[in-house]
Amino acid sequence: MPYDDRDVSVVVPPPTASPQDAADGPTEPPATPEIEAPPLQKVGRDYLVWLMIASFGGSLALMVPLSYSLAVRISDLAPGHEEQLGYVTGSAQFVYLVLSPLIGLWSDRTRSRLGRRTPFMIGGVLLGTVALVGVALAPSVPLLGLAWVFGMLGWSTAGQAIQNVQADRVSEEQRGRVSALTSVMTQIAPVIGIGLAYGVASSTFLVFLVPGVLGAALVVLFPVFKPEGDSRALVHTGGVTLRGMVASYGFNPRRYPDFGWNWLGRFVFFMGLYFNTTFGTFFYAQRLDLPVKEVAGIVAVIGTIGVVAAAGGAIGGGFLSDKLGRRKLFALIGSAVFVAGAVTEAFAHSLPQLIVGAVLMQFAIAVFSAVDQAIVFAVLPDRAEAGRYLAVVGFAQKIPSAVAPLIAPLVITLGVGDGGEKNYTQLYLIGAVLALVGGLIVKFKIKSVR
Numbered sequence: 001m002p003y004d005d006r007d008v009s010v011v012v013p014p015p016t017a018s019p020q021d022a023a024d025g026p027t028e029p030p031a032t033p034e035i036e037a038p039p040l041q042k043v044g045r046d047y048l049v050w051l052m053i054a055s056f057g058g059s060l061a062l063m064v065p066l067s068y069s070l071a072v073r074i075s076d077l078a079p080g081h082e083e084q085l086g087y088v089t090g091s092a093q094f095v096y097l098v099l100s101p102l103i104g105l106w107s108d109r110t111r112s113r114l115g116r117r118t119p120f121m122i123g124g125v126l127l128g129t130v131a132l133v134g135v136a137l138a139p140s141v142p143l144l145g146l147a148w149v150f151g152m153l154g155w156s157t158a159g160q161a162i163q164n165v166q167a168d169r170v171s172e173e174q175r176g177r178v179s180a181l182t183s184v185m186t187q188i189a190p191v192i193g194i195g196l197a198y199g200v201a202s203s204t205f206l207v208f209l210v211p212g213v214l215g216a217a218l219v220v221l222f223p224v225f226k227p228e229g230d231s232r233a234l235v236h237t238g239g240v241t242l243r244g245m246v247a248s249y250g251f252n253p254r255r256y257p258d259f260g261w262n263w264l265g266r267f268v269f270f271m272g273l274y275f276n277t278t279f280g281t282f283f284y285a286q287r288l289d290l291p292v293k294e295v296a297g298i299v300a301v302i303g304t305i306g307v308v309a310a311a312g313g314a315i316g317g318g319f320l321s322d323k324l325g326r327r328k329l330f331a332l333i334g335s336a337v338f339v340a341g342a343v344t345e346a347f348a349h350s351l352p353q354l355i356v357g358a359v360l361m362q363f364a365i366a367v368f369s370a371v372d373q374a375i376v377f378a379v380l381p382d383r384a385e386a387g388r389y390l391a392v393v394g395f396a397q398k399i400p401s402a403v404a405p406l407i408a409p410l411v412i413t414l415g416v417g418d419g420g421e422k423n424y425t426q427l428y429l430i431g432a433v434l435a436l437v438g439g440l441i442v443k444f445k446i447k448s449v450r
Contacts, residue, residue: 037384038234042171048178050226052185054121054162057218059186061128062155064193064211065135068296070148071281073204075292077141082282083413086405088145089278092152093402097395101248103157104391107164108384115228116387117168120161122223125216128154136208158219160387160394165228167377167386173322179373180318187310187366189215191303198296248388251381258379259389261445266372266396269335269438273365274404275431276342279412283424287349302355306362313337313366318374326450327375328443334368335439339432346428364435372442378449 043051066089074085103120110116131154134147162182170178193211200206253260284302285295317330341360348354380389411430412422 037386038168038229038231040171040383041169042174043169043178047226048181050222051162051166051178052181054219054222055159055182056185056189057215057221058155058159058162059189059215060193060218061125061132061212061215062152062159063186063190064197065132065148065151065208067190067277068194068281068299069197069207069211070135070144072201072207072293072296073135073138073144074141076204077138077144082279083409084141085282086278086409088141088148089152090402090405091145092149093398093405095149096152096156097398097402099153100156100160100391100394100398101388102245104160104164104385104387104389105245105248107161107387111232111234113230113232114223115231116234117161117164118223118228121158121219124154124156124158124161125219126154127151128158129212129216130154132208132212133205136205155215156398160390162219162222163390164387167380167383167390170377172378175374175377176318176320176322176327176371177315178318179377180314180316180370183314183318183366183370183373184311186369187314187362188307191300191307194296194303195300198300201293201296249392251389251392256379256381258446258448259381261441262372262375262379263393263396265331265438265441265445266376266393267400267438268441269338269368269372269435270397271400271404272338272342272431272434272436272438274400275408275411275434276345276361276428278405278408279422279424279427282422283345284354286421286424287354288351298351302358303362305355306359309359309363310366313363314370317367318370321371321374327371327378328446328449330371331368331375332439332443334364334366334371335435335442336364337367338364338435338439340364342428342432342435346425346432368439375442375446375449379446 070088071082071085074082074088078084107116107120110119112119114122128151131147131149131151135144135151138144138147166175166178166182193215196210196214197207200210251259281292281295281299284290284298285292288295288298290298313334317334321327321330337360341357341362341364344353344357344360346357348357376390376393380386382389408427411427412424414423414426
């Protein structure tokens with residue numbers, strides 16, 4: 001039988017239409033061929049542990065370059081031109097942004113002995129690991145940027161496959177806690193990864209390779225110990241058409257208003273988040289008057305302190321939202337706490353102030369991410385096409401991660417003369433406003449989720 005696993009039990013068969021479809025009455029045929037979704041299942045403890053490990057590994061490999069090692073490499077290749085970091089990361093995000101719906105469409109229709117998602121986990125890990133070697137050895141910023149395009153594509157594809165598995169399998173009553181625990185892993189991974197990178201800081205090659213190889217191994221262990229199962233028996237009628245490919249890039253917000261509002265709320269929240277995190281390494285260096293290469297230890301210390309806050313935020317928000325049956329309230333709480341942290345950071349000029357601001361922000365991100373992920377699974381227009389729709393949801397995070405690094409250099413240099421300090425206060429305050437607006441949208445506009 002497909003998707004057979006000793007650690008899971010079937011809870012309910014997949015619905016053929018969303019609640020919003022039922023409320024709206026007859027709807028037009030879907031733009032893509034019908035696909036049968038695997039049944040929702042209650043996952044066991046062992047399965048959840050391996051899922052958490054895979055989430056940790058994927059975040060480790062992807063986020064260490066984004067939060068530390070790319071900044072170090074840019075400072076080596078183009079000293080004094082930190083805006084190059086925004087161009088490198090933003091360009092890579094745009095490439096993945098364009099390809100992710102097609103990858104999701106492909107994943108939804110994959111029928112293989114390994115399943116629908118596992119081939120994309122393994123393929124993404126292989127591409128991402130090879131790309132990290134290219135980033136570490138690149139002799140110029142343009143070549144580094146090209147290598148990182150493939151790195152972002154590989155690791156993001158693997159991470160999306162892990163998320164798709166959750167949409168395929170996890171039952172409604174477990175979504176809050178599962179999202180919380182996997183979110184904790186993605187919050188902890190960069191902190192531990194930066195510590196690892198700092199331990200091998202004398203070798204640029206190892207700064208990229210150690211977190212990358214470790215992350216790759218942890219991702220691959222998930223399908224090895226908890227195989228997805230043969231997906232060849234799942235119903236799949238028709239092939240991919242040009243119309244279906246074009247349709248995969250969007251959705252009809254009138255047919256699926258809650259999906260649309262959640263998308264917008266996530267977009268605005270993450271725009272604020274990336275405003276306040278993209279240049280974190282340079283921000284700490286300026287406020288503490290330290291060279292960029294010496295910031296890793298500070299970032300690791302701040303991150304380690306924030307791990308407890310992030311874990312408490314994600315687990316508290318996720319588990320309580322399951323228990324109380326309330327998701328949106330916790331999303332708003334997360335955005336409000338993010339504002340407090342961002343304002344604290346904006347006016348911080350000492351290590352204690354920076355620690356307080358960073359801890360508040362880590363707590364807030366964890367709360368919002370864990371709860372909103374559960375909301376996403378609840379408002380998916382069609383769970384059978386989770387890969388496609390989660391890629392569209394990914395736009396709400398990927399567009400900000402691409403756009404914010406391109407806009408932020410303009411914000412931090414606004415009104416700054418030659419040789420003057422970058423205006424990070426302005427950047428962090430704008431990020432705070434955006435995060436609050438995102439939380440308000442989720443709280444007051446979504447109707448089908450409490």
